[in-house]
Structures are given as structure tokens and as C-alpha cells.
Amino acid sequence: MKAKVNITLKNGVLDPQGKAIEHALLSLGFTGIDNVRQGKVIEIELDEDNAEKAQADIKNMCEKLLANTVIENYDIELLG
Amino acid sequence: MKSAVILFPGTNRENDAIKAIEQASGKRPEIIWHGDNDLPDVDLIVIPGGFSYGDYLRCGSMAAKSPIMRAVITRANNGVAILGICNGFQILTESGLLPGALMRNSSLKFICKRTNLLVENADTSFTNQYKLNEIINVAVAHHDGNYFADDETLNRLEGEGQVVFRYSDIDGNVNDETCLNGSQRNIAGIINDKGNVMGMMPHPENAINNLYGGSDGCGLFNSIMEAI
16 A cells, blocks of 8 residues: 655744745746745555555654654545 | 763764863763664763754654664653754754754755854753853854744743743844844753753854854853763
């Protein structure tokens, strides 16, 4: 089973990199954009076939290492 | 005083830390490799600066999960003095020994320069040789020193005297202009609630000799000698 973990900064945490990307987009002439936020995507292949077990395993990985829950949220996608 | 300096792959300030400890205590610290499971019997553990594990994932995140950090956490819980400088501070927050997180500098630039710090708490094991509200001049060299914590945590840190150093100007003014990296409330260094774990982004170990541009960092290492 393959899984994808999306890690994003929590609301209220300033994202200077997102801001810089936003400025760059504006300077390229893109208009009508706001609140650009940068995150990370981590893909993992698992031996586990049980979706519930896989979800629990990855949640544990997120809490222990993949995300810093002081500043980040995470979202797990199982890709089957 | 017996001490240990922890070495991770990518650590590069260990010799500066060793020199500063040796100068203050007259004894050379033991160097402990990150893959070790045990620590010798020591009174002080220093986690020096650098780019442990190439700063992969998040600064300090990999190092925080290394075998030696389990031993460091046990010692911290037993009251042993722990000092994390720069990457060491990042490792201490990632390991949960200190609250908050260190994010990318608000300017997005690596900042390498001298800065003034306001000593906000001169009653700790790491700052007892300074005076309250003394201004010290030390160097910073980091890309990710932007201290973040939620308001509740920041209020608690301030209320309990756990904010030890703030970025200031030479007159002790603390404001957005003197906050070189975007840290919330100009925080440059904090201590845990038990008072034995301290983390700071600036480098006191590089300010220990006037021949090399300043000795304001000596107070920190002399404070530890006084306390232990």
C-alpha cells in the first residue's frame, strides 16, 4: 500500500517562504492570489494491506517524526 | 566539573564548545557520538551547533530521535544541566525538552553577524554571572532561528521567567527592529521550568576571548561552573 502525507503549517504560524512565493507570483504578473502557504509531501510504501492499520501506523510516524505538531498539521492519504 | 559534548553527523561547532568549557572549567569534555546509547557520569551536557543530519526534514528533527538523545532526555529528567546552542537549541525543541519550535528566519536569509542580547533572567544556572538587564554582545549564525510558540506558551514562559535572552540593541531596546530573525517576542534563549535545560540560538562559545572580538560569552560558562 502506498500513502501520501501532506504536511502544512498551522493557521496562525507565519510562513515567510509562502510569502516569498506569493511575492514572486505577483511579480510574474499573476493576480488575484493571496495567502500562499508552503508545505511538504512525503510518500511512503508500506507492506501493510489493512487500511485501518496503515492509517494508524502513519499517524504514529507523523506524531513521532514526520510533523512537528507545535507548528504543523498533517493529513494522511492512502493510495491503495 | 565533568561534561560531555554530543557529536552528530553534521555538527561543526563542537570544538568551539569544547574550548569554552575547557577555559571555564580547566577540564576537557568527553565527546560522545550520536549513535551511542549511554552517557558517562557528567554534570553538564552540551549539544553544539551545526547542521545535524543535513537539517533534513526539519532542523534538529533527526538528531532528536537518535539513540544518544534518549539518554540525554533521561539525564535531563534527572536534573543534569543541558545546554543546547544553535542547532542544539533546535534539537532540544524537537526532542520536547524545551517548548516551541525554531522556524526559517523571517528574512529567509542565513544571518551571520554580531548581535546584542538583553539578559532577562540572571538567576539561572546558566546566567548567574550576568546582571539582570545586562547587555551582552555575541554572534549568531543560523538560517532557522525564528522562535515560535503559541501565545499561551509564550505567556507562560514570560510569566515564569523562562525567557533568558532577548535580541536587543546596545541600549537594551527590544522591538521589531532589534529582532533579527523574526522570533516571537524577540526570544533568543529559553530555559525549562525545572531550570536545568537551556537553549539559545546565539553562540556564547564564540565570545570567550577579547583577542577574537569579545568575551561576553564567558559569563555563561562561568555561571555553569558556579552552579555545579
